[in-house]
Amino acid sequence: MVKLRDIAEETGYSISTVSKALSGKGRMSEETRNTILSVAKQLGYTPDFYAKSMASKTKILVIGLIVPDITNPFFAYLTRGVERACGESCLLVLMDSFRSLHREEQLIRTARFYGVNGVIVGNSRVNDELINEISKYVPVVIFDKECKCENVVSIVMDNYYGAYLATKHLVENGCKNIVHFGGTQELYVSIQRAHGYETAVKESGLESHIARIGYTFDDGYKAAKKLLSVGKTFDGAFCMNDLVALGVMKAIKEEGLKVPEDVAVVGFDDDKQLCEVTVPSLSSVRQPVEMMGETAGKAIIELINGHSNAKKIIFSPSLIVRDSSLRGG
Amino acid sequence: MVKLRDIAEETGYSISTVSKALSGKGRMSEETRNTILSVAKQLGYTPDFYAKSMASKTKILVIGLIVPDITNPFFAYLTRGVERACGESCLLVLMDSFRSLHREEQLIRTARFYGVNGVIVGNSRVNDELINEISKYVPVVIFDKECKCENVVSIVMDNYYGAYLATKHLVENGCKNIVHFGGTQELYVSIQRAHGYETAVKESGLESHIARIGYTFDDGYKAAKKLLSVGKTFDGAFCMNDLVALGVMKAIKEEGLKVPEDVAVVGFDDDKQLCEVTVPSLSSVRQPVEMMGETAGKAIIELINGHSNAKKIIFSPSLIVRDSSLRGG
DNA sequence: AGGCATTTTAGAATGGTTTCTAACAATATT
DNA sequence: AATATTGTTAGAAACCATTCTAAAATGCCT
Numbered sequence: 144m145v146k147l148r149d150i151a152e153e154t155g156y157s158i159s160t161v162s163k164a165l166s167g168k169g170r171m172s173e174e175t176r177n178t179i180l181s182v183a184k185q186l187g188y189t190p191d192f193y194a195k196s197m198a199s200k201t202k203i204l205v206i207g208l209i210v211p212d213i214t215n216p217f218f219a220y221l222t223r224g225v226e227r228a229c230g231e232s233c234l235l236v237l238m239d240s241f242r243s244l245h246r247e248e249q250l251i252r253t254a255r256f257y258g259v260n261g262v263i264v265g266n267s268r269v270n271d272e273l274i275n276e277i278s279k280y281v282p283v284v285i286f287d288k289e290c291k292c293e294n295v296v297s298i299v300m301d302n303y304y305g306a307y308l309a310t311k312h313l314v315e316n317g318c319k320n321i322v323h324f325g326g327t328q329e330l331y332v333s334i335q336r337a338h339g340y341e342t343a344v345k346e347s348g349l350e351s352h353i354a355r356i357g358y359t360f361d362d363g364y365k366a367a368k369k370l371l372s373v374g375k376t377f378d379g380a381f382c383m384n385d386l387v388a389l390g391v392m393k394a395i396k397e398e399g400l401k402v403p404e405d406v407a408v409v410g411f412d413d414d415k416q417l418c419e420v421t422v423p424s425l426s427s428v429r430q431p432v433e434m435m436g437e438t439a440g441k442a443i444i445e446l447i448n449g450h451s452n453a454k455k456i457i458f459s460p461s462l463i464v465r466d467s468s469l470r471g472g
Numbered sequence: 473m474v475k476l477r478d479i480a481e482e483t484g485y486s487i488s489t490v491s492k493a494l495s496g497k498g499r500m501s502e503e504t505r506n507t508i509l510s511v512a513k514q515l516g517y518t519p520d521f522y523a524k525s526m527a528s529k530t531k532i533l534v535i536g537l538i539v540p541d542i543t544n545p546f547f548a549y550l551t552r553g554v555e556r557a558c559g560e561s562c563l564l565v566l567m568d569s570f571r572s573l574h575r576e577e578q579l580i581r582t583a584r585f586y587g588v589n590g591v592i593v594g595n596s597r598v599n600d601e602l603i604n605e606i607s608k609y610v611p612v613v614i615f616d617k618e619c620k621c622e623n624v625v626s627i628v629m630d631n632y633y634g635a636y637l638a639t640k641h642l643v644e645n646g647c648k649n650i651v652h653f654g655g656t657q658e659l660y661v662s663i664q665r666a667h668g669y670e671t672a673v674k675e676s677g678l679e680s681h682i683a684r685i686g687y688t689f690d691d692g693y694k695a696a697k698k699l700l701s702v703g704k705t706f707d708g709a710f711c712m713n714d715l716v717a718l719g720v721m722k723a724i725k726e727e728g729l730k731v732p733e734d735v736a737v738v739g740f741d742d743d744k745q746l747c748e749v750t751v752p753s754l755s756s757v758r759q760p761v762e763m764m765g766e767t768a769g770k771a772i773i774e775l776i777n778g779h780s781n782a783k784k785i786i787f788s789p790s791l792i793v794r795d796s797s798l799r800g801g
Numbered sequence: 802a803g804g805c806a807t808t809t810t811a812g813a814a815t816g817g818t819t820t821c822t823a824a825c826a827a828t829a830t831t
Numbered sequence: 832a833a834t835a836t837t838g839t840t841a842g843a844a845a846c847c848a849t850t851c852t853a854a855a856a857t858g859c860c861t
Contacts, residue, residue, distance in 0.1 A: 146817060157841045162819060169820090171839060189609050192587025194817030196522040197846050203586065213551050216745075219543040226542070226568040234586055237566040239555045257532065257563055258521025280518050360749050389749045396751060414745075416545075420689050420718045421750060422725060475847060486811045491849060498850090500809060523847035526816050 145188045154182050165190075204233035206443055207259035209250050211242050211266045216414050217432055221265050221286075224436020233260075233444065244268055255281045261443040282446035284439045287332060289455060296442045297455045298435055302332045305428040305460035306339025309381050309409040312426070312462055314347045316407050316470055318379030322370065323353045324363055324391055326383045333383065336411065340381055358383060363390025371398045378406055385410035385417045385427055392421070392467065407468040423466035430460050474517045483511050494519075533562035535772055536588035538579050540571050540595045545743050546761055550594050550615075553765020562589075562773065573597055584610045590772040611775035613768045616661060618784060625771045626784045627764055631661045634757040634789035635668025638710050638738040641755070641791055643676045645736050645799055647708030651699065652682045653692055653720055655712045662712065665740065669710055687712060692719025700727045707735055714739035714746050714756055721750070721796065736797040752795035759789050 147165075151158045156179060163169035164179035165188075196203055208225055210218040222237065229235050236259060240247035247266065251273060254262050261282045264274070271290065274283060278294040289297050306323075313321050323340040326333030337353055344351045354370070356362040363382060370377070371394060380395075382388035388410030395406050402408055402423055410418065413429035435458055445451035476494075480487045485508060492498035493508035494517075525532060537554055539547040551566065558564045565588060569576035576595065580602060583591050590611045593603070600619065603612060607623040618626050635652075642650050652669040655662030666682055673680045683699070685691040692711060699706070700723060709724075711717035717739030724735050731737055731752055739747065742758035764787055774780040 144817095148817080158818085159820080159842075160840055162817095163840095166819080169839090175839080187608060189584055191526070191817050193522045193525040194846095195819080196587075197520070197526055197816095197848095198818040198820085200819090200846085213542070213555070214545060214548040216543060216545075216548075219545075219548045222542050222566065223568055223570075226566070227570075234565050235567075236563050237551070237555070238564075239552055241552075241556075255518060258525070279516060386745075386749065393751050416715075416743075416746060417749065420715065420746065422722050477847080487848080488812075488850075489810055492810095495849085498809090504809080520847055523816095524849080526818095527847070527849040529816090529849090 144191070145186045146191065147188075149186060150179060150183050150188060153186065154179055204260050204444065204447060205236055205258055206233050206440070207236045207238060207250075207254040207257070207262045209238045209240060209247060209254070209262065209264050209266070211240050211247065211268075213237065213239050216416065217412065217430075218265055220432040221436040221439075224433040224438075225263060225440040226436075227433070228437045228440025228444065240266075248273055251277055261447045263439050263443055265439075282443060282451075284443045284446070286435070286439070294446065296439075296446060296451065296453055298439055298442070298458070299455065300332075300430050300435070300458050300460060302335035302460075303339040303342075305411065305430070305462075306336040306381065307343045308339075308460065308462045309411070309426075309428050310340045310343035311347070312464065312468060313379040313381060313407055313409060314343065314349065316379075316403075316468055318407055319349060320377045321349060321352070321379035321381060322377040323351070324366055324380060324382045324387050325353050325355055326358055327355060336383065352377070356383075356387070358387065360386045360390040360393075363387035364394050365390075367391040367394035368397070371395070371400075380406060380408045382408065382410050384412045385414045385425060388425055388427070388467075389417065389421060392425070403467050403470050407470060409462075409468050413463050418463070418465060421467075426465045426468035427463050428460045429463050431458055434458070473520070474515045475520065476517075478515060479508060479512050479517060482515065483508055533589050533773065533776060534565055534587055535562050535769070536565045536567060536579075536583040536586070536591045538567045538569060538576060538583070538591065538593050538595070540569050540576060540597075542566065542568050545745065546741060546759075547594055549761040550765040550768075553762040553767075554592060554769040555765075556762070557766045557769025557773065569595075577602055580606055590776045592768050592772055611772060613772045613775070615764070615768070623775065625768075625775060625780065625782055627768055627771070627787070628784065629661075629759050629764070629787050629789060631664035631789075632668040632671075634740065634759070634791075635665040635710065636672045637668075637789065637791045638740070638755075638757050639669045639672035640676070641793065641797060642708040642710060642736055642738060643672065643678065645708075645732075645797055647736055648678060649706045650678060650681070650708035650710060651706040652680070653695055653709060653711045653716050654682050654684055655687055656684060665712065681706070685712070685716070687716065689715045689719040689722075692716035693723050694719075696720040696723035697726070700724070700729075709735060709737045711737065711739050713741045714743045714754060717754055717756070717796075718746065718750060721754070731796050732799050736799060738791075738797050742792050747792070747794060750796075755794045755797040756792050757789045758792050760787055763787070 147158045147161050150161045161179050164176045226235055238250045263284045265286050274290055275292050278292045283295045286298050325337045341351050354366050356366045380391050388408050392402050392408055395402055410425050410427040413427040418425040418427050476487045476490050479490045490508050493505045555564055567579045569579055592613045594615055603619055604621050607621045612624045615627050654666045670680050683695050685695045709720050717737050721731050721737055724731055739754050739756040742756040747754040747756050
């Protein structure tokens with residue numbers, strides 16, 4: 144490994160002069176600088192990152208981002224948002240827990256030993272104590288979870304409002320019998336979305352019908368199939384997420400009904416790849432995921448730099464209307 | 473920031489003793505160790521990663537992964553594969569170029585200044601000179617591109633074979649008139665796939681018809697629509713990727729034809745989210761993306777450690793048959 | 802008690818850079 | 832010609848942990 148001293152010996156200048164020539168900070172004769180630069184290039188000098196970080200007061204920020212599954216579009220967009228906030232000024236270390244809670248906890252626990260200056264946790268399953276524990280050492284930004292510790296910023300989405308929006312939209316499009324294909328009750332977001340749905344339905348004088356199912360294409364397909372096979376018809380479906388919605392749509396088509404004419408369908412998450420590509424295209428509630436990621440990035444940088452105040456940042460979703468819920472007239 | 477000296481002053485022991493107590497390496501009385509450990513905990517000591525890395529000879533490996541767009545499932549799976557290879561032994565720094573060639577070049581150029589020990593480039597657009605240049609300083613693994621430099625490992629997919637497989641499959645399912653909805657000619661993979669298609673078609677005594685379009689849902693939709701509107705019918709479609717295939721399928725349906733009865737369709741990439749969720753589900757050529765990522769990770773680690781021989785690693789695709797290409801009898 | 806072996810602790814060098822201060826040389830001012 | 836001014840370069844301290852070597856302290860033996 145070529146170091147400053149090697150260049151100093153080769154050129155005959157001192158180490159400090161070489162350092163300044165390469166960093167371009169101090170002033171010196173053009174000749175000296177050019178000599179040093181060319182020798183440095185010739186020798187293939189690469190600065191030692193660790194030595195550099197240690198010597199300079201402004202160490203490069205390293206941000207750890209822990210996600211349960213980078214192949215899930217939600218987390219991919221989140222990551223991209225964080226990347227955007229990082230820009231040139233900090234390094235993003237990605238840690239994927241492969242959906243293993245154990246590995247996730249391990250990552251959180253060990254992140255700080257890897258020189259990470261702050262941690263963004265893109266998931267809400269880890270328990271509060273762990274967050275409490277590590278936030279003593281390293282600032283933390285966490286999603287969809289409220290945390291009262293110092294040094295922790297929560298970023299949450301208003302799931303209640305998103306569900307409310309979607310359901311109201313179905314009502315406005317003439318639906319009288321709206322079913323909510325929802326998630327299991329353990330997950331906080333499921334509860335919130337179901338709650339938003341219920342509020343909207345009751346407000347409109349309609350009856351609420353919640354099918355607690357799950358989060359996959361198959362879950363949606365089977366649940367809708369079951370309902371339709373026992374003659375339980377409906378003319379609107381508000382679904383937990385886009386995959387469930389697509390499953391429901393498949394079942395509807397198989398029963399000879401049409402979307403949106405017979406049943407209007409709305410999903411959640413607005414996975415563009417998915418929503419814009421199906422026939423008919425799928426209406427969905429959009430979370431500003433990338434923006435949330437960017438906000439998380441900015442928040443952690445502020446926390447690290449010691450001047451942050453926000454403890455909780457709430458984002459509002461918006462409804463993206465496509466063909467699956469639009470009936471003319 | 474609490475450092476070893478603070479603990480040394482607090483306990484009255486020397487810095488070296490404190491260091492050894494915390495690392496658990498040298499031998500010392502239980503009492504001393506316990507005292508030091510408890511004071512360290514009380515003070516909230518966190519070792520300085522940079523100082524640690526510099527002092528100890530075994531610096532932690534840092535691998536840079538440059539992708540053009542993490543929200544693209546291909547790169548998300550690639551990333552996951554690399555993560556898997558990293559395990560506990562190295563840190564993965566993710567760099568997203570946001571599809572900007574300029575930014576990508578910049579990232580490649582500056583990666584080594586961030587203390588990255590090796591770089592994986594998940595994209596083939598950058599020019600050879602740049603790769604050449606940086607491979608002088610840092611080992612490189614690159615995808616879908618052959619590079620003759622020392623210090624560079626290429627990982628390539630046999631696109632020719634994938635296209636051949638898909639086309640043969642269509643022939644076996646009774647297609648007599650197969651169109652290839654392909655990509656532009658600048659991209660190496662497009663050329664390869666078109667080539668594989670042509671070989672299979674000619675081998676089967678059929679005529680070749682290549683539509684050079686692009687890579688999006690819309691591209692596929694418009695191209696198929698155009699063909700069908702001028703009465704150019706076909707009974708098989710091998711598409712550049714899954715999105716194009718879905719666009720083609722939409723056009724076919726709109727013209728009152730059925731998939732797969734009237735036209736059998738095969739895509740490329742096997743984006744599971746997409747393929748399994750459409751009606752009918754889409755047959756597609758699968759690239760072992762995650763495996764390729766894992767291989768890339770292992771290769772870069774070997775390169776960094778100085779014992780690598782492989783210069784080019786070739787992966788074979790496989791065909792995943794679903795409903796869109798299966799006709800009974 | 803003196804000498805030896807063994808355990809425990811301290812001191813100093815090391816890693817590669819940055820940055821402050823001081824020294825030096827060259828030019829300009831009086 | 833002596834001093835002031837400016838521009839260049841060298842030297843040394845600092846960053847913080849590791850690790851090697853040497854010294855001090857302890858215990859044991861004769």
